[in-house]
Amino acid sequence: MSHLLSLTRAAKLVGATRVELQKKMKSGELVAFDGMVAVKDLLACYPAAQLEDTAEYRRVTQIKERAFAKRVFERILPDAEVLATRLTDLSKRLTQSESQVGRFNALLGKIWDKFRETENRSSGETAATLSVLRHWLEHEVEQAMEPGFTNPLEIKDGVLSVLSAQVTLLPSKQDFLVEGQATLLEAALRAGVSLNYGCSGGNCGLCKGRVVSGQVRKTRHHDFPLTRAEQERGVVLLCSNTAVSDVVIEAAVTDGVQDIPFQQISASLKSRANLNDEVVLLHLQTPRSQRLRFLAGQRVTLKVGASFTAELPIASCPCDDRNLLFHVHRQAGNLFSDYVFDKLKNNETVEVEGPQGEFILHEQSGRPLFFIVLDGGFAPIKSLIEHAMSLEA
Template sequence: MTFQITVQPSGHQFPCDEDETVLAAAMRAGVGLPYGCKNGACSSCKGKVVSGSITHKPHQRRALTEDEEEKGMSLFCCALPHSDLVIEAREVAGSGDFPVKKMPSRVSTLERVAPDVIVITLQLPANEVLEYRAGQYIEFLLPGGKRRSYSMATAPGQGAISLHIRHMPGGLFTDQVFGTMKERDILRFEGPLGTFFVREDSDKPMVLLASGTGFAPIKAIVEQMRATGSKRPMVLYWGGRRPQDLYMDALCRQWEQELPNLRYVPVVSDALPEDGWAGRTGYVHQAVVADQPDLSGWQVYACGAPIVVESAKRDFTALCGLPDDEFYADAFTTEADLAKP
């Protein structure tokens, strides 16, 4: 059976099969609902069901609490309709501008930039063009129908893309990257995916917040802003447990020297004495709160572990006056995250 989904306030409508999630149907119809992980872990697709009936597939309770569900909130990546629906969601302009493709790629280089981080550069087919927005991600297509998602760390239009891969011991894909993968290997992927990219209809100053390899899409965004000559003020906060986790610190410091509209603030939470760290310490989102007590006129683009993203949104909106709809995020979820209740 097929149901009709109506999105408020846009009025857009699209059909959704009873065994299909609202998000999947919206993507198929070219309706730009926001999303990230597509697995019920990051809460990027959260919206309200104004009328109609749904059930949710398994998801993490931190992404949608029981109290929120009772109030009609929904994770549309997990929502299966049982009737026609009217939903409330903030649509993302431009999210459907570029086609999602499946294509092969060749591993061009493998560079270990930290003890547990490798940068993979993929050469794309000469006869293919991958159009995307800086900040989006791809999904590797693995045996057995498995998929693994990684953000592109390079701005569009370069003929190659780079990805920052952190080793997760026991991980289906990362064990391969850190063990058997070699240059010239062929990898298949699908993309571009995700709605984490700069909203170009605004000239507000931006906080770019990254933790760990959440730096990858932030790097692409900075490169894209630089390439287009944008003058929007940007403050980049990059957090890691130890200085070695800020594996492209020198590049960020170079940006700060070359881009008058960019300031860089590295933050380390658990430096050891032998690290000799003399910079900012603590949690990276708390450094933003200390430096930017009034975010009412800003936009925030945050990427990293779910706990970092959730803490940042909570504190920026509650303590710094950031409008809820000016917080844009991509929470990096692992298979271990998805396995949690």
């Protein structure tokens, strides 16, 4: 059977979404094997897919052509040691394949010798039959060994396996790709997967996960101490490790608002912009070591100035938990609104408390989604839609 790919990997290779592939599987256009697809079937469904169309190829080419800054390399290419390990593993697989081909050819030589030896000891019709069978086998093997069609998706998957690694979570069976120098936690959040975590800085230990298979590597220091027993069981902090190879990890995923803790964070105003005369967009940024954990559609309480407060829905996606967006409406006589419109300055501290609310996306539902905006404004809908897009819902 041809090499099998997960939906996440297959979608990446052909430039489609998981949802699009799922629809093709449901309609019978794309054959699936327990949620996996074969490379040959994927190419048959997307015959226009070519090597040069891969996103990884395009991005690396852009880097070379435009000589992007070092930070762009860091965002797209894995850590040097991780890249070296993946290339080494790829070389090992190539060496093993070449060794198997060599042993196969040697075995074929022994088989032909055994045929000729048996033919020489036989006579009449038996010898003739053996001769015909030997020539037929030699012809078929020669045909099979001829260089044939090279599946471009297999080449692209080889490139993808070097530039990224796939993570499968248990028991939820969710999967995502780790690209560039992202940690396991960062990659999960970008993909819309709500892993349990706290500080995201290696201090609280809430993002523990157990490596079931595959290899991870510590890329960031953490102060939280793991016991010897945990280390022996393969427990790591997801905020401080990246995937070297494809890995399977046992880790808790948020099931609902009850799993989100109440938090108090001192954020700073990074920027503000007038969406119109009556609405201003606030962009708050949390400290690197204390990001806001929330679900799309939830709200928080903001405090500015001396003690001016307002409860506002978050207008950004949980996939970027450090950069929080809010829509503030002008309300004459409202102390919070007046302060935001007339006095709030860049880099000023804004206290954030929360989150609250149960107006969240039910990710397991396969029904169509309709959003109706009323008094609450567009902010929570924007957060929900961005989260749905990160999940490719």
